[in-house]
Amino acid sequence: MQFPWGRIGIGLATTSGAVLALLFTSVAAAQSTPVVARASSVSGPAVLTSPGLNPLALSTGYILNPGDRIDTRGGGKVVIDLSDGSMVVVSPESVVVLKDYRAVSSLRELFEITLGMVRVKINHFAGKPNPYRMNSPTASIAVRGTEFSISVTAQGDTEVVVYEGAVEVSSLNDPARRVLIEAGRGVLVQAGQDFHLLAAGGGGAAPANAQDRDRRPAGPAAANAKMPDGHGEGPPPPLNAGIPQGPAQQGQPPQMGPQVASGPSPHDHEESSPRANASTYDRYLASLVDIGQLPFLFRFNAFPEAHLDSLENPAYATGFHSAEGRIFVLPTFRGARTLQEYQSAFGPTGNLPSDYSISPEISFFAPAGKFVFGGSASYSRVGNTSLTATPEFAPGTLEHDTYGNTTTSGNASTNYYSGALVASRSFGANSFGVELSGLKGTGSLASLTREAEGPGHLAEENILSTSDISQTRITAGYSRNVSSTMTAGVYYRYAFIRADDRDADHTINGFPAGLNNTRTGGHSSEIGMRVRGLLTPRLYYGLTAGWLGISLLDGMVRATTVNSHERDRAQRGSVAIGLGYALTRKTTLSFDLAGGTARTWGSRTEDGTGLPLQNAVADSHFTSAHAAVQSDVTRRLFLTASFLQIWQGHALNVDLVPDRFGNKMSVEDSFFSMNPLANIYAPRFSDFGAGWRFTRNLFAQYVFSTDYGASAATHTLMLRYTFHPGEK
Known part of the structure; x- marks a missing residue:
């Protein structure tokens, strides 16, 4: 008895092609679906202000929309889950405004932080880069799948610390001035001043649980840091x-x-x-x-x-x-x-x-x-x-x-x-x-x-x-x-x-x-x-x-x-x-x-x-x-x-x-x-x-x-x- 190998091969190829086509169709459809943002956890007082509406106390499960303003200056803390798997943690004493994150474009605006600190984890979606941009009074931060934190002072000074992946930070006053920050590093952006590069360690908040420690990055496979003109000194003369x-x-x-x-x-x-x-x-x-x-x-x-x-x-x-x-x-x-x-x-x-x-x-x-x-x-x-x-x-x-x-x-x-x-x-x-x-x-x-x-x-x-x-x-x-x-x-x-x-x-x-x-x-x-x-x-x-x-x-x-x-x-x-x-x-x-x-x-x-x-x-x-x-x-x-x-x-x-x-x-x-x-x-x-x-x-x-x-x-x-x- 001889098996019809040729016919089986054709059938497998046809079936595989159908599966791949279905997969790509699903991915494309998912990528075109607007991203949904939900307040998955709210602890302490947090005030939500939506355009045209009176302020209200933000509660767990609330579906957020572009333009919403979250204020945790009363001591609250908010965790926001996005339907693409990304997460934003708004720390106490912070003010964040959600931007047009639903837009399907090459670089979606996620939020703007004007005060305080947020910790962000952007997931790759279906194995592909998931581009977002965040702004502060002095800096613009572009990511494609990474984990990092942003801290903003009352004067607008912005500190970005990267825990995993890499983040591109540019100056809002001079967009041509930019730097790529890798895991374990950070940058301080101040209006009218040069970037001040930092070593990570004290800049970010601790993870919500100890299991996050197991996700320490091994480092990027290839790093290419092009520094803006900095200023230097060196070891003193004798x-x-x-x-x-x-x-x-x-x-x-x-x-x-x-x-x-x-x-x-x-x-x-x-x-x-x-x-x-x-x-x-x-x-x-x-x-x-x-x-x-x-x-x-x-x-x-x-x-x-x-x-x-x-x-x-x-x-x-x-x-x-x-x-x-x-x-x-x-x-x-x-x-x-x-x-x-x-x-x-x-x-x-x-x-x-x-x-x-x-x-x-x-x-x-x-x-x-x-x-x-x-x-x-x-x-x-x-x-x-x-x-x-x-x-x-x-x-x-x-x-x-x-x-x-x-x-x-x-x-x-x-x-x-x-x-x-x-x-x-x-x-x-x-x-x-x-x-x-x-x-x-x-x-x-x-x-x-x-x-x-x-x-x-x-x-x-x-x-x-x-x-x-x-x-x-x-x-x-x-x-x-x-x-x-x-x-x-x-x-x-x-x-x-x-x-x-x-x-x-x-x-x-x-x-x-x-x-x-x-x-x-x-x-x-x-x-x-x-x-x-x-x-x-x-x-x-x-x-x-x-x-x-x-x-x-x-x-x-x-x-x-x-x-x-x-x-x-x-x-x-x-x-x-x-x-x-x-x-x-x-x-x-x-x-x-x-x-x-x-x-x-x-x-x-x-x-x-x-x-x-x-x-x-x-x-x-x-x-x-x-x-x-x-x-x-x-x-x-x-x-x-x-x-x-x-x-x-x-x-x-x-x-x-x-x-x-x-x-x-x-x-x-x-x-x-x-x-x-x-x-x-x-x-x-x-x-x-x-x-x-x-x-x-x-x-x-x-x-x-x-x-x-x-x-x-x-x-x-x-x-x-x-x-x-x-x-x-």
Whole structure:
């Protein structure tokens, strides 16, 4: 007996086609059906105002219509279910107006929120995107299937935090300004200001029940964030760059520039997590490619500084014609934001600052025949005692739960040690020099995260981590006295880099949990040039340019994903020009322009299979303008002031691929700081200082540094003593 396979195949094909046609017809019909909105839950007082009708108390089961206004300022809470499976939770003290969500178009208007907070979950419908748009007084939010929250203040400031998927946020005042926000991130939109990007964690309401925690997103398969032009800063210049010299000698440029302290540390403008402040590893590695630091380094380009110039280009050390040393101490602290946030005592009165640093340094140069030998040694200690949350790049299990109600406290410290040896020799107008320098850094973090799981239930997570870095650099330099008023120099520097970051202990409710660690090695090459001179007896100029290339290989062990390794490459170029003008014998002006660009590549692969996990390319650029003034009020008292404006932009493209178990990496979990969110800083900085010269070789200076409200102010006390062995 033979079966009629051909006829059965035809029948199956006919039946399948009919089923598919019916399915598509049903989907099309469903998509054309107007969406119905119903108040599925109402708790507490909530007032409903419909167009043309008197206000009434909203009750459960009420069918809502476009134009309805929901007011929960009496303390109520409303849950709205949409017939397409989406849900809107209106929190207490909120005002929401429903829009034309029934319209069948490419982007339906769901609601407008004018005050308070809502949490929204937009479902994909029949496996397809389900586009909606929501508005606030300052922002427009477009989604196609995601979960997020919107908070609006009385001033109209809008904060959007994304828990799952991605949301496009644009400014209502300038629709061309927009940003794509991924899961675990947020954005603050204020009228007339740039976007302020945030890390999620405290911005959203907790889910209605604990089961929502099981719906934590694994991250998008592909992230492509194109940032609007932001403003940035970067790690501050070496704090010893803020050392004033004594009165300028006749015919020499005044040592005005270094008398103005460096601005606030840019990484102190990040979310103030203990690890972000403590991790030597992350601070150092971010500084390798973060061009935000360069505007601070490229100030006072027209003014020479013998000690710093000789450590940058060892050929300049031949400028020392007699032995000279310098001892320098720079204690710095940032004030606490509120009395309630930091209650620990700092001395007999006051509060413990959120972070502090102590940076002593000594440098010494002395001629020996036709040679000049010298070097430097420094130590820096940075501490942080903030009440905060663990960072996104390596979160703990509880802290990664953006749905949970978590609080984290921690303390951290970082120690840096550096030293350099310099040798140089002059040949007429030409000079050559070599330098061997090293940097060592160690850091530790202890954090405790608590999450309330219900009445009488509390989960606790403890993390103890350590990190360290080491760098050895070899520098060769050349300089030439082109004329009696002009000097030029070039240098080349090669560095060996090693860095480690590891969890030493990790427990949840006392039980051991997974440990993360990263080990990295590589090298960098750098070339730079500097030209300085006098245009007139009162007008000085300076020009500097440089290029840096970095190549690194790092191995990563993560508790939640497979082991992997990553190859990182970075290139950075910059140029700056400065002018200095002696307005009078007591007052000096300085002006600088600088610009630069950087590109970073990262390619991550799975150890076991060699398959790709992540490919990323990050681009950034900056332009800065700096102006400063220094004036001697009396023979001993001097005052300084400076202003720095920075324009900075970033772009990030990341492709994420699941590992063999279906897990995806986090966008932030990269060796380099690939995420542009960490590089959006305040655009303006100022230093205001007052100093006192005790003797020709000893002075003290207080400097108040501000970024005009973006973070707490920084207070610095500079103490410097210059000595000349054998001098009477």
